[in-house]
Amino acid sequence: MKYSKQRELILKTLQEHMIHPTADYIYEVLKKELPSISLATVYRNLNQLAENGMIKKIEGLNGSVHFDHNLSKHYHFICTKCNKVYDVPYDVAPDLANKVLSKTGLIIESYDISFKGVCLECHKKEFH
Amino acid sequence: MKYSKQRELILKTLQEHMIHPTADYIYEVLKKELPSISLATVYRNLNQLAENGMIKKIEGLNGSVHFDHNLSKHYHFICTKCNKVYDVPYDVAPDLANKVLSKTGLIIESYDISFKGVCLECHKKEFH
DNA sequence: ATAAAAGTGATAATGATTATTATTATTGTT
DNA sequence: AACAATAATAATAATCATTATCACTTTTAT
Numbered sequence: 448m449k450y451s452k453q454r455e456l457i458l459k460t461l462q463e464h465m466i467h468p469t470a471d472y473i474y475e476v477l478k479k480e481l482p483s484i485s486l487a488t489v490y491r492n493l494n495q496l497a498e499n500g501m502i503k504k505i506e507g508l509n510g511s512v513h514f515d516h517n518l519s520k521h522y523h524f525i526c527t528k529c530n531k532v533y534d535v536p537y538d539v540a541p542d543l544a545n546k547v548l549s550k551t552g553l554i555i556e557s558y559d560i561s562f563k564g565v566c567l568e569c570h571k572k573e574f575h
Numbered sequence: 576m577k578y579s580k581q582r583e584l585i586l587k588t589l590q591e592h593m594i595h596p597t598a599d600y601i602y603e604v605l606k607k608e609l610p611s612i613s614l615a616t617v618y619r620n621l622n623q624l625a626e627n628g629m630i631k632k633i634e635g636l637n638g639s640v641h642f643d644h645n646l647s648k649h650y651h652f653i654c655t656k657c658n659k660v661y662d663v664p665y666d667v668a669p670d671l672a673n674k675v676l677s678k679t680g681l682i683i684e685s686y687d688i689s690f691k692g693v694c695l696e697c698h699k700k701e702f703h
Numbered sequence: 704a705t706a707a708a709a710g711t712g713a714t715a716a717t718g719a720t721t722a723t724t725a726t727t728a729t730t731g732t733t
Numbered sequence: 734a735a736c737a738a739t740a741a742t743a744a745t746a747a748t749c750a751t752t753a754t755c756a757c758t759t760t761t762a763t
Contacts, residue, residue: 577761582710613714
């Protein structure tokens with residue numbers, strides 16, 4: 448994988464946004480810093496970074512695809528009002544791969560939990 | 576919700592296939608029984624049944640959408656070779672909504688766990 | 704039997720993602 | 734520093750699953 452300024456900026460943008468952005472969101476942010484960047488470049492690099500294990504692809508609402516730069520074990524909370532994705536600590540459900548193995552015999556390669564609800568921010572907004 | 580033969584057949588087909596089929600899969604199966612059925616009708620009814628809480632929408636690999644007629648609490652295992660979806664019993668991780676509430680304060684409306692790996696059937700095939 | 708409401712089939716439209724391609728940037732080697 | 738080679742880019746066309754549209758049909762209650 449050869450260096451490129453675009454990829455560096457894409458990764459930096461992903462790291463700076465806590466909400467687990469989509470490709471399009473990153474594109475909209477980066478356009479201000481590098482107006483010549485192409486949406487295809489954002490998609491290409493995010494997929495490449497994910498294939499190389501440097502970031503993770505996560506599923507949002509309605510089949511939307513979000514990205515996560517945090518490689519440590521954790522889960523996700525998706526707000527059904529604003530679609531933002533937040534982290535949920537791993538210890539709410541530790542060691543699930545082994546539990547599934549012992550209960551079903553299935554060998555788990557990976558898994559994710561996506562919790563859904565209304566985030567604190569959106570919850571506040573409901574009362575003005 | 577008014578009765579329709581199409582909807583009845585769609586639900587029946589979903590119930591008869593353990594693999595948690597996609598809209599397109601159900602369409603391909605039903606075409607044999609009711610050749611005049613339209614793919615749009617399959618999509619329309621599956622979404623409607625899901626909105627009315629009679630079935631559930633679940634996320635497969637690569638953003639594909641599958642459906643589940645089983646409303647009881649359970650999780651899913653998605654085979655990364657054949658894309659079939661299997662059930663995983665609830666007791667591998669019970670009471671997660673409360674655990675998340677007590678650890679984070681977030682109120683969970685729903686959640687799903689999708690485990691990924693190679694299913695037994697595909698695992699066997701690897702050795703002919 | 705009838706009229707309102709909901710459903711259907713066919714197909715066009717949508718929208719997110721991917722493929723294509725001519726051009727440009729990076730890298731290791733002389 | 735100049736040189737291939739190789740990978741990456743920008744722009745845009747293509748793809749594909751899903752949804753919207755609409756003229757027509759079926760269901761349902763009266």
